[in-house]
Amino acid sequence: MEPAGVDAISEMIALGTDTMWRYLIDRNDLSASAALVLNRLNREGPMRLTALAAAEGASQSGMTQLVQRMECQGLLERSSDPDDGRASLVMLSAAGRRNWDSRAETRRQRIAALLPAVSRDDQVALWLASQVVVRVLGQMREAAGLQGPVAE
Template identity: 45%
Template sequence: MDDGQNDIAEGFDEVMRLVLRHLTDHGGPTFAAIMCLGRLDRDGPARLTTLGAAEGVSQPSMSQLVQRLERQGWVVRIRDPEDGRASLIALSDAGRTLVAGRLRDRHDRLADLLGTLSPEDNASLRLAMQVAGPILRRLIDTARQPC
């Protein structure tokens, strides 16, 4: 890495530490479960194989995870409208409530932390996010593309 890419990578590492250590609720579902539920919330119902590929895990591992999520009542299987023999994994109402609650809690924790900043730092960070936000969304879209 060069041309400032190390600085960008270090910045991402700092943000990840903030999110994982200070903004994430460490009780409740596992990280893998939260990532899976979040994907279903963003992208909608998906086949088990598609979900496993998107999350970068094997079909047996995803199958075990989905079974646990079903037992918790956070996901349900629904008929695939394109192929009645297949099923899709979808968020249940309880799963949607869980995802929304965790997002709200994370935003509340972040608001508390942002409240400790000076007005100048807060304004600088807001401006930086206005610039970085669209770029980050493009990076996410790029990362979602198959290699």
């Protein structure tokens, strides 16, 4: 791909990320790290703490502290790993699931409130583009997961 194509994709992702963090999520109740952990556990299901730390690019001690704080908030819980009784799995608790669902609904409501500022034709174009972007970003996430963290 030409550098201009990579630049355009980079700008789209940066603008989308900025819009998400500035306008679409409630940043009052969770840190960005905690929100990312909720997101990963929602998408991937229960994980060992070591795998969660590696997936989030965090130290095991840092992830342990974050998970303990989130357990105290009632957002996460641990259970025995059925594959290894010595290990435990971290997962969303019922309250964590409600928090995640509430955050997703807030995001949808905020998007719906912003859409009237966009023409109907552009709303349709955005919806069509989103169908492709979601699929392609999923492929990119999968490739990144297979490669491990990408060095800069």
